Amino acid sequence: MKINSYLITMLTGMAVAGLVSNAWADSLGEEVKEAKDEFLKADATLKATMSKASGYVIFPSVAKGGLGVGAAAGKGQVFGTGNDKALGESKLRQVTVGFQAGGQVYSEMILFEDKTSLDNFKKGNFEFSAQVSAVAVKAGASANAKYEHGVMVLTMTKGGLMYEASVGGQKFKYNDY
Numbered sequence: 001m002k003i004n005s006y007l008i009t010m011l012t013g014m015a016v017a018g019l020v021s022n023a024w025a026d027s028l029g030e031e032v033k034e035a036k037d038e039f040l041k042a043d044a045t046l047k048a049t050m051s052k053a054s055g056y057v058i059f060p061s062v063a064k065g066g067l068g069v070g071a072a073a074g075k076g077q078v079f080g081t082g083n084d085k086a087l088g089e090s091k092l093r094q095v096t097v098g099f100q101a102g103g104q105v106y107s108e109m110i111l112f113e114d115k116t117s118l119d120n121f122k123k124g125n126f127e128f129s130a131q132v133s134a135v136a137v138k139a140g141a142s143a144n145a146k147y148e149h150g151v152m153v154l155t156m157t158k159g160g161l162m163y164e165a166s167v168g169g170q171k172f173k174y175n176d177y
Contacts, residue, residue, distance in 0.1 A: 028060075029086065032077045035060035035107045035156075042156060049145075049152075053111040055080045055118040057090050057172075061158065065103035070096040074108065078122065078174060088122070088176040094169065105158045110151055117150030121174060128153075128170040 035058050040046055050056060055078065062074030072094035077086040092108070112118040120126050145152050 028075060028077060028089070031060035032058045032086070035109075038107065039109055039154065039156060043154075046154075050111065051081070053081060053113065053152075054115045055083075055087070056109060056111045057121070059090070059092050059108040061105055062092060062108050063103070063105050064094070066096060066100045068097075068100065070094075070100045072096075072170070076108075078118075080118070086177060088174055090121075090175075091173045093171050093173075107156045107158060109154045111147075111154070113147040113150045113152070120150075121172065122176075124172070124174060126172050 039058075057076050057078045059074035059076035062072055064070065064072035072092070074092040076090050076092065078088050078090050079085075080087055110121075112121060145154065
């Protein structure tokens with residue numbers, strides 16, 4: 001019996017979405033603040049990097065899972081430079097195809113190098129391809145990380161185990177508050 005890859009993708013996505021909905025607390029703002037504090041605690045140089053960025057988005061919990069076909073989902077908030085008040089909310093979706101097995105939950109921070117990058121994100125003209133790589137946060141990581149195509153992506157594992165050699169991209173949807 002041949003199973004349609006679209007069906008597998010949909011089922012995997014629904015399973016991940018179920019995991020994510022459990023991870024979302026009553027207040028997204030509180031989760032984002034906690035994730036930001038964890039990023040800053042893990043890397044003392046991040047505060048200086050953030051102050052030079054035009055803005056950033058934090059996804060406190062991104063749930064990812066797959067077996068051959070994978071999916072990830074998360075919800076976060078977008079901020080402008082020097083602004084502790086969120087500008088809006090963003091949803092992250094990802095589908096991957098390749099050798100992968102397992103599941104994990106991680107936090108993700110995307111820093112925008114300039115106003116154009118931030119504006120493109122907010123307009124929905126933003127999608128990661130396989131060429132954009134993320135840097136795992138540890139002491140001094142952001143000081144050595146480089147912007148690629150106007151963005152710097154930092155991740156911090158919260159739990160789980162996943163082996164992956166896959167190709168796929170993240171897509172984002174933004175809504176103003």
